[in-house]
Amino acid sequence: MRPNSIPGPGSGDQVIVIGGGVSGALTAARLVDAGFQVTVLEKAYIGNxxxxxxxxxxxxxxxxKETILGMAYSTDWYCNFMEHLPHPGDYYKPVITQNGYLFLHERADKTHPWCREAAVMEWHAAQKDVQLQQEMGVPTEILSASQVHARWPHILEDQIIGATWCPTDGFLDHDAIYHQGFAYAQAHGAQLHQKHEVVASKTRGGRIRSVITGDGSTFEGDWFINASNAWAPRLSPLLGGMDLLIEPQKRYLYFMTPNAPIMSNEEWRQLPMTIFGNCKRRGAYCRPEGDKLMIGWGHPTQPETEFADEDQDVIRNGFGPSENGLHNLGYAALQEIRDFAPTLGDCGGIKHATCGFYDVTPDHNPYIGMDTQLENLVHVCGFSGHGLMHAPVTAALVEAIITGKIGPQGQVYLPAPFDQHPLDLRRFDPNWEKRISIPERNVL
Ligand SMILES: Cc1cc2nc3c(=O)[nH]c(=O)nc-3n(C[C@H](O)[C@H](O)[C@H](O)COP(=O)(O)OP(=O)(O)OC[C@H]3O[C@@H](n4cnc5c(N)ncnc54)[C@H](O)[C@@H]3O)c2cc1C
Structure with a gap:
């Protein structure tokens, strides 16, 4: 870790959070609880x-290890969302649905010829990963093909060698999380300024003194948090900060409505998030979203470094919901699903697609740490498609960074019962080049 990357405590309590998404919301909420004066600046509106x-x-x-423990903490945090962010008078509905995550691993003789070797290796590696997850207290299990088929009869027993299954995984109510996060922070003294785009900063002596927004307003602070996600590599140099290796890459989601029921309502509602094959060029996934099936697939897209806000919703050629044919990604993902679960893959057509930007780092792990040029700028970005699940642990790490509660080797302890292992903050350091040699697997 860089010697200057662990700041000392007592550097002031005014924090400016830049970005009105989940990372900004939960960071703001956590910092007001820790006694900081928080101002959030959002260029458009929250959830933009x-x-x-x-x-x-x-x-x-x-x-x-860091991600496993962090996500176990985040899962627990979301399970206790209203205890963490109580807001009197609000209608309460859980923000997490724990239908589990089912990673299907296919038989080498059943997969595409170019995937065969990888399928074998991935299955071996997955079983080792389960061991590590169990050591970290996560209840992941290895299921045989027949166990999978007995439990989810729409999945072909013959296609798979087995699966890994974690019943506490699931999906979140993203809009409720940032709305409630900001409501809680504001109720506890934070200021939220929407339509305030940070366009410049005033720096002195290696520190940001203030940031300036598009309308000419100035906001002074002791700490500045770059929570601007896909805009982060553009924002950092504007503030006088380091270059961030982040590429904004478009990702699509497809929504299919079954033509006729293929299972009971109850079974449909309880379908897990399922990943169909784990080696490269497999990995289409789906989960229920009300009466629809949400489908996605990791796929290479050109980085759009200068995207405008409106580009977030622009569906590029070959990715639209209505273009049937193999060049259409949603259709191709359905074909993939059909290999494992024909009734699911054949039950309807894709009616609708949405999209947005991932902020992708070279190793698909986030940047959570101090800037190299400025001693009071903290980056929380580069989540590479995992920022929503990361947000509770992101907020905890930001608090540790700015209060200096970090061990000499970068160790941060999460609250009990997640304090059995320290998190190594170097794992997330935007300037720690070694991390790039530790690739993350299971990237979606
Ligand atoms: C299709 C898709 C699927 C995904 N699936 C998952 C998933 O299954 N699980 C998961 O955990 N994550 C998933 N993600 C990723 C996750 O949604 C993001 O990582 C997370 O929402 C990032 O939150 P954030 O608050 O860091 O950034 P954002 O929500 O992007 O917020 C950044 C904010 O910064 C504001 N901003 C930018 N520049 C400035 C400026 N100069 N001044 C002021 N404000 C500024 C923007 O307007 C924006 O509101 C997915 C993303 C996409 C697109």
């Missing part, structure tokens, strides 16, 4: 970015 466009899934089935 990826937070309102997300598939909103959450899982602790990861391959890196």
């Amino acid at each position: 970015g990826a937070s309102s466009r997300s598939a909103a899934c959450i899982r602790a089935q990861f391959t890196v």
Whole structure:
């Protein structure tokens, strides 16, 4: 870790959070609880970015210790959402649906020829990952093909060698999270300024003194949090900060309505988030979204570094819901699903697509740490499609950074019962080049 990346405490209590998504919301809420004076600046309106466009899934089935523990903490935090962010008078509905995550691993002889070797390796690696997840207290299990089929009869037993299954994984209510996060922060003294785009900063002695918004207003602070996600690599240099290796990449979600029921309502409502094959060029996924099926698939898209806000919703050629044919990604994802679950893959047509930007880092792990040029700028970005599930632990790490509650080797302890292992903050350091050699698997 860089010697200057662990700041000392007592550097002042005025915090400016830039960005009105889940990361900004939960960070603001956490910091008001810790006694900070918080101001949030949002260029448009809350939820203008990826937070309102997300598939909103959450899982602790990861391959890196920090992420597993962090996501176990986030899951628990979301399960106790209203205890963390009570807001008198509000209608309460849970923000997490724990239908579980089911990673299907296919038989080498059943997959595409170019996936065969990878399928074998991925299955071995997945079983080791389950061991690590269990050691971190996550209740992931390995299921045999027959166990999977007995439980979810629409999945072909013959197609798979087994699966990993974590019943506490699931999906989130993304809009409720940032609305409630900001409402709580405001009720506890935070100021939220929408339509305030940060366009410049005034710096002195290696610190930001103030930021300036498009209308000419100036906001002074002791700490500045870059929670601007896909805009983060543009914002950082505007503030005088470091270059961030983040590419805004478009990701699409497709929504299918079954023509006729293929299972009972109850079974449909309880369908897990399912990932169909785990090796490269497989990995289409789906989960229920009311009476629809939400479908997605990781796929290469050109980075759109200078995107405008409106571009977030622009569906590029080959990605539209109505273009049937193999060049259409949604249709191709359905074909993939059909290999594993024909009744699901054949039950209807895709009617609707939405999209938004991932903020992708080279190793698909986020940047949560101090800037190299400015000693009071903290970056929380580069979530690479995992920022919603990350937001509670992101907020906890920001608090640790600005209060200095970090061990000499970058250790941060989450609250009990997640304090059995420290999180190594270096894992998230935007300037720690070694992290790039530790690729994250199971990228969606
Ligand atoms: C299709 C899709 C599927 C996804 N699926 C999942 C999933 O299953 N699980 C999961 O955990 N995550 C998922 N994600 C990712 C997740 O949605 C994001 O990581 C998360 O919402 C990021 O939240 P954020 O608050 O950091 O950023 P955002 O919600 O993008 O908010 C950033 C905000 O910063 C504001 N801003 C930008 N520049 C400035 C400026 N100069 N001044 C002031 N304000 C500024 C923007 O207007 C925006 O509102 C998905 C994303 C997409 C697009």
